Structures are given as C-alpha cells and as structure tokens.
Amino acid sequence: MKISVIGAGYVGLVTGVCMAKIGNEVTLVDINEKKLEAIKNKRPPIYEEGLVELLNVTSIKLNSDFKKIADSKLVFICVGTPSNNDGSISLAQIETAVEQISHVLRAKKEYYVICVKSTVPPGTTEKFVIPLLEQSGRKAGNHFGVCMSPEFLSEGKAIRDFMNPARIIIGEYDKRSGDTLANLYSGFSAPIIRTDPTTAEMIKLASNTFLATKISFINEIGNICKQLNIDVSNVSRGMGFDDRIGSKFLNAGIGFGGSCLPKDLNGLIAESRHIGYEPKLLQEVLNFNDAQALKAIELLKKHVSLENATIGILGLAFKPDTDDVRDSRAIKIVETLLWEGANIKAYDPLAVENFKTLFPQIEYVTADEVLDSNAILILTEWSEFSRLDYSDKIVIDGRRVPKAKEARIYEGVCW
Ligand code: UGA
Numbered sequence: 001m002k003i004s005v006i007g008a009g010y011v012g013l014v015t016g017v018c019m020a021k022i023g024n025e026v027t028l029v030d031i032n033e034k035k036l037e038a039i040k041n042k043r044p045p046i047y048e049e050g051l052v053e054l055l056n057v058t059s060i061k062l063n064s065d066f067k068k069i070a071d072s073k074l075v076f077i078c079v080g081t082p083s084n085n086d087g088s089i090s091l092a093q094i095e096t097a098v099e100q101i102s103h104v105l106r107a108k109k110e111y112y113v114i115c116v117k118s119t120v121p122p123g124t125t126e127k128f129v130i131p132l133l134e135q136s137g138r139k140a141g142n143h144f145g146v147c148m149s150p151e152f153l154s155e156g157k158a159i160r161d162f163m164n165p166a167r168i169i170i171g172e173y174d175k176r177s178g179d180t181l182a183n184l185y186s187g188f189s190a191p192i193i194r195t196d197p198t199t200a201e202m203i204k205l206a207s208n209t210f211l212a213t214k215i216s217f218i219n220e221i222g223n224i225c226k227q228l229n230i231d232v233s234n235v236s237r238g239m240g241f242d243d244r245i246g247s248k249f250l251n252a253g254i255g256f257g258g259s260c261l262p263k264d265l266n267g268l269i270a271e272s273r274h275i276g277y278e279p280k281l282l283q284e285v286l287n288f289n290d291a292q293a294l295k296a297i298e299l300l301k302k303h304v305s306l307e308n309a310t311i312g313i314l315g316l317a318f319k320p321d322t323d324d325v326r327d328s329r330a331i332k333i334v335e336t337l338l339w340e341g342a343n344i345k346a347y348d349p350l351a352v353e354n355f356k357t358l359f360p361q362i363e364y365v366t367a368d369e370v371l372d373s374n375a376i377l378i379l380t381e382w383s384e385f386s387r388l389d390y391s392d393k394i395v396i397d398g399r400r401v402p403k404a405k406e407a408r409i410y411e412g413v414c415w
Contacts, residue, residue, distance in 0.1 A: 001073050003019050003027070003075075005028045006075065006079060006101065007079035007097070009078065010155060011078045011151050012028065013039065013046070016060050017051065020058035027063060028060050028061065029069060030062075033064050036063070039062055048158050066100040067104055069101065069104055070108065074184070075113070075115065077116045079094060081094065083266055087266035087269060088267060089121050089271075093118075094116070098132045099132065103136075106136035106137070111176065113146070113177040114147075115148070116146075116148045117151050119201075119208075120201055121267060122201040122202045122271070125147075125171070126173065145180065146172075146197065147170055147171060148201055149200065150207075152207065155324055165188060167193055168192045169203050169204070171195050171197035171198070172196070205271075209264055209268050214250065218236060218252045219292050221252070222413070225252075230415075231412075236250035252400075252413070253414065254296050254329045255288075256289055257327040258326060269282050293329040293333055295414075296333060296398045299396045300396045302411075304375045306342045307340065307342070310342070310343045310345060310374050311374065312347075312372070314347055314380070315347075316330045316346055316354075316355040317330075317351035320382045322350065323353070324351070330346075343362075345364075346363070347367045349382055378398055378399055379398050387403070390406050391408065392408050393408060395410050400412060
C-alpha cells in the first residue's frame, strides 16, 4: 500500500521503516530538513535498536514537501504532542499537519484514510481533526476515512514492539477506514480491537497512566519494604506469578521518566480537570514519582556530606538502551545535588551529549573515573554497570544493579 507518515520523530520514523519492511511503499514527511538529511545518511537523530540496520535494507522516500503525499492511500499522523505549560497536551503540530494534509488531498478523487497515531486527548480525532479536514468541503466517512490507532512502542525496543505487538487498536470513524487498517495489519498475529476513535485515544492514555501507577505502587511498597528490611524484588517476584498482576513493571526504584509516562499522566490530569473531574489518584502517582527520585539523595546524605563532595553518577538516560534524557530522573537528582553544593562526575553509555545540553557545567568522564568519587549514585540500569568494581565504594543504587551490592557501603532505594 502507498503510505505516508507525517513526522519523523521516533514514532514516525519507526512506523515508516517498519511499514516499509513489511512491504509498503512509504513516504516520510517532516518539515525539519536536517533531520531528513541525517536519516538519509543512515544517521538517525534518535538511537533505536535495529533502526540503522532497517534503514539500510528498506527504501523509504524522505520529503519536506507535503505535496509528495498526494498519491497515498493512507496517511499516518505521527507528529509530536508535547505538554503545554499547564500539563495539557498541545495539538499545535497536529493542527499544522492536518491543514497541510487537507490542502494537498482536497482534490483527490479516490477514497483515502487519515490515521492519527500521535497521543492525543480523548475526543481529538472526532472533535478537532475531522472538523479541520472537513473545512475542505469533503466529508469524512464518504470522500475520505479517518482512524485513530495509537502506538505502544517502547523506546529502545520500538522495532521489536512494532513487529510483535501485544494488540492493535483501530479506532475507526467509518468502517471502510477500519477495514483498510485491519487489512494493513493482517499479517500480525496480535488481536485487533476495533472501536471508535475516542475510545482508542483513551486506551492509549489509560495504558500509559496504568503503567505509571503500577510503578508508583511498587515504589510505595518498596519504601515500606526498605523500613522493614525486606527486599522488594522478592515481593515483586512473588506477586508477578499471579497473572491478574503480571510480573512486568514491578521494578521498584527512583521512579519513571521519559517523554511518555509523565507527559500522558499530566495530559490526562489536565483533561479530567477540564471536564470538572479531579483525578486524585493520577495526581498522587505523579507527586509520588517526583518525591521518589529524591529518595536517592536522602540515602546519600546518611553517608556523605554533600557540600564540596564529589558525587559520581552512573546513568543519565531515562532508562537503558536509549540516549533519551527527557524527564530522566537524573535531571532532578543532578539539579538537587548541584543546589546542595556537590561536584558531579557523570557517565552514560549513550546519553552524555543530550545531558550536556541541559547540564554543561558538570564533568563527563568514563565509568571507571566515576568510581573515583566520594560516593556513587546508580540512576540507570545499563548492563555494563554490572562489570564495574565497586568493592571499596559507597554506592546508592536507584535501579538495582546486583554487582553493586559488593560495595563497602551499599544502599538500594527500596531494598
Ligand atoms: C512507554 C510505554 O511503556 C510504551 O508502551 C508507550 O508506547 C510509550 O511510553 C509511548 O507512549 O510512546 P517508554 O516511555 O519508552 O514507553 O518507557 P518505559 O519502558 O515505559 O519506561 C518508562 C520509565 O519507567 C523509565 O524511566 C523506566 O526506568 C521506568 N520503569 C519501568 C520503572 O521504574 N520500573 C519498571 O518496572 C518499569
């Protein structure tokens, strides 16, 4: 099928190359020419396992000109939906993309489908996207179809997740557009759930906010366990065998970061308030997560006085296997350490360049050089941290790296 993908961020780029890999003719459109140039040279602006390899074996057309989408049967909207200052989800990029798409496709004779993939508040496709598209005088469900199909790709493992989805959600405005998407995904063995666009939008937000809630829940249990001298990982293991609970996302530590869980929580909270409902649980999940990162510093202060001390940081990315530092717990922790007068030496296998743009003033060194500090904080569970020699060190572990237990003084955040 001829497919266009609008937005070459991590969702758009991964969707584009994976759609090409499964046999579609893909045009990827982005207004950022620099980004397109980097992708063309197989140096994508994001790190994603297997992405460069896929770029080498697939051929996708890259373009900054929306006119190139004219012969597409399906257009995926994958532009960013960042947070506004009040936490609500910004639709500015969606608006620009929809206007451009509408401008190019208004004269198209054959039926085509517009599919929103970006994470948006419930109701956006029906109340915002469709009215904008219909300004062209063409009717949704008649001249063109509209779907909302959220993605559940986990950064770092996005290609694996795309190729092996747990489920495919198709929120269809008209049956014909739903059929088009169901046909596109027919080679996947995952269950396909067909619903309306607003429900599909809510499924995405509810999924991410549930994962965030699960993490804050196990962190709360972890904090209690720490006081009782219980290792929370054994508790998680014992809980996880119950398939009503499930073993994933029960790793306690310094909390969740990244560009999705905090943003989607904030977005759903703002949306709820907008309709007059106070989402107390969701707000608490967020507050709890903010406080959890600082547990690492509380523990550190038991062992070192921070003023003028050199604190080594292992891990800056919001999780392993990515160079992404957006809302990384390391940001809050480094800010606090600097405020307390500490000097910082930091290391991350991939995220140093991104972190430098936020904190140019701290020292970036090798992993071994980080060990030469008054105390060490582990903030991301990179596998290579299991090869370091911690034996005569003071280590506060926010992510559970078993080898670090060999330290002279070792404290886990929740164990
Ligand atoms: C998340 C969701 O997991 C994806 O399904 C979704 O598609 C994506 O957001 C999105 O909306 O685009 P991602 O942000 O890549 O994916 O990261 P996660 O793997 O969910 O991890 C988020 C944070 O939670 C990380 O900081 C991680 O360290 C933390 N975490 C995760 C824990 O603290 N404990 C756990 O048990 C699991």
